Amino acid sequence: MKILLVDDSRSAAVVFAERLRAFGNEVAVAHDGREGIEQFQRFAPDLVLMDIEMPVMDGFEATRQIRAFEAAKQWAWTPILFLTSVGTDDNVIAAIEAGGDELIAKNVPERVLRAKMMAMTRIATLRHEVIKANRQLAEDVRLRELAEAELACRCDELSEVNTKLARVQGQLIQSEKMASIGQLAAGVAHQVNTPMAFVHATIGTLLQDVQQLLDLVGAYEEVTADLPPERLARVAACRRDVDVARLAADAERLGRESRENIERVRKIAHSLREFAQTGASGRWRLADLHRGIDATLELLGSEVSDKADVIKQYGELPEVECLPEQLNQVFMALLVNAEHAFGKARGQITLRSGVGKDSVWVEFADNGCGMPDDVRRRIFDPFFTTLPAGKGLGLGLSLSYGIIRSHGGTLGVDSAVGRGSRFRITLPVRQGAAG
Ligand SMILES: Nc1ncnc2c1ncn2[C@@H]1O[C@H](COP(=O)(O)OP(=O)(O)O)[C@@H](O)[C@H]1O
Ligand SMILES: [Mg+2]
Missing domain, CATH: 1.10.287 (Helix Hairpins)
Structure with a gap:
């Protein structure tokens, strides 16, 4: 076992250390309380033998500080035995109150010292087992936390996949x-x-x-x-x-x-x-979508400009491989729908665009009447219309949906009653890349 001996009397310390080594212990020696604390931290002994009266710092104070250090570092309790020349009852009580475990006389007979050391060795063995078990426990906790984090991560992935599945479905x-x-x-x-x-x-x-x-x-x-x-x-x-x-x-x-x-x-x-x-005819070519939208707006002319301001927030778009006439038809359907969504008050149509990964998007947003959920769910159904009889065929959006799909793109919608609707077209830049 590793023993730290703290004693200011150098000659006594040499003799006592020899006695301890004779029982097969590894012994380190310090000559005052402060040095004792330093050695304790470095040497990590299984047992401390501590003189009480010493210069710089006495044994009681050194013990208090050692206990504080153990508590802060979560070290296992190290038995501390005080050495004294006067083994009074008061001394025993003071020693235990300071955090010590036992008080022995410096001139303790050889066989008593041997017996005490035997008891201390048993305690040291137990202490090592506790330390080992604690380490194992800490490792188990760490592994469990890792596993839990991994599980949480998997859970997130799963719910993400679930959401995607629902959307694809x-x-x-x-x-x-x-x-x-x-x-x-x-x-x-x-x-x-x-x-x-x-x-x-x-x-x-x-x-x-x-x-x-x-x-x-x-x-x-x-x-x-x-x-x-x-x-x-x-x-x-x-x-x-x-x-x-x-x-x-x-x-x-x-x-x-x-x-x-x-x-x-x-x-x-x-x-x-x-x-x-849809998609079965026409010639695929590279086209500038902004030009298509602008031309469609031009074609609609006062039909739109009488009812709404058109705000363009175009991004930089590459030319897109598409059937431009068909896309124009989609732009037309969306613009006419937006126009129908306005009441008496002048409305606003905001056109936005941008690029994604190998794709572009175009958005048609209006601040018109918007749609309740039960309408929004059905707008892509052919012949679904809320316009008065004779005004709408209910084919604009179903046609548009088919056209965008045949381009390998998507047509999505967001809408809130009273606030307006936003249609978003996403198209692959090249048809081959669409997979
Ligand atoms: N921008 C919009 N704002 C509000 N409702 C819209 C909008 N666009 C489409 N809708 C709803 O979707 C329905 C279907 O549109 P569509 O297929 O173009 O047919 P139609 O315009 O002939 O009714 C419309 O009747 C309307 O209820
Ligand atoms: Mg329409």
């Missing part, structure tokens, strides 16, 4: 829906067009036939004017029920309205086909 559902609706739309457009063309043609013929009939009636009327009334009885009865002038006017109006409505059906069918064919 949402996109998948939307694109699945789009794909099947696209197929359906192409079919319906095709089916509708043929009969409509037929009806359009037959209405023309029908109108011509009616006109001929009316001309014929006119001719008869001229001729019948000269006939005697008794011969005209049957014709007169007919004339009472039929207003020829009204018939002529009706035929003209009904024909015009039918044609207008057929035109409308054809337009819907055309939009549907376009929607279904």
Whole structure:
């Protein structure tokens, strides 16, 4: 065991150290309290033998400081035995109160000293075991903390992956829906067009036939004017029920309205086909998106400028590989929608753009009416519209969605009722890079 002997009497210390070494101990010696503290910190003994009366610092004070040091450094308690020439009861009590564990006489008989050292060696062994167990415990705690941190990290990763999954799932559902609706739309457009063309043609013929009939009636009327009334009885009865002038006017109006409505059906069918064919036609080339947006704004002209201020916060964009006409169609849909979102007050449309990794983004933000959640969820559905009948087809956004998707990009939306909406298009710069 390692013993620190603190004694100001050098000759006594030499003798006592020899006695201790004779029992197989490693002994360090200090000659006053302060030196004792220094040695204690450096040597880390299993046992301290401490003289009480010493110059510079006495044994009691040195012991108090050693205990304070142990507490601060969380060292295991080191037994301290005081050496004295006068073993009074008062001395024993003072020694223990100062933090010592035992008091022995300097002239302790050899066999008693040997026995005491045996007891102290046992304590030293136990103390080493405690220290070892403590270290193991600290290491266990450290490893557990590491494992916990790792777990927390994994947990974060997992929840991030979960969020991504949910988003991708949402996109998948939307694109699945789009794909099947696209197929359906192409079919319906095709089916509708043929009969409509037929009806359009037959209405023309029908109108011509009616006109001929009316001309014929006119001719008869001229001729019948000269006939005697008794011969005209049957014709007169007919004339009472039929207003020829009204018939002529009706035929003209009904024909015009039918044609207008057929035109409308054809337009819907055309939009549907376009929607279904999104991405299938056109020539891919490099284009400046800002130019496309500006040209679309120009085309809309006063339609937009009468209702809103347009603020451009364009970033630096590289040219993007795309179908520019189709993208213009998207810009048009978004601008027209923004315009519809304004009430009587003059609105504001903010156009922003920027670059991401291998991608660019463009944002159309308005401070219009915004949308409640149940509307926002459905805006990409074909024919979904909140505009009054006849004003909107509800195809603008579903078409746009298809176009952006066929470019390998995304079309997202943020909206708050009463505050406005923000549509964000993200597009890959190059089509190959889109993966
Ligand atoms: N900027 C916007 N602000 C508020 N609502 C919008 C906006 N853009 C789209 N919407 C909503 O989405 C619906 C669908 O839009 P869209 O597909 O372009 O069809 P449409 O304009 O013919 O109604 C609109 O009727 C409207 O309710
Ligand atoms: Mg629209």
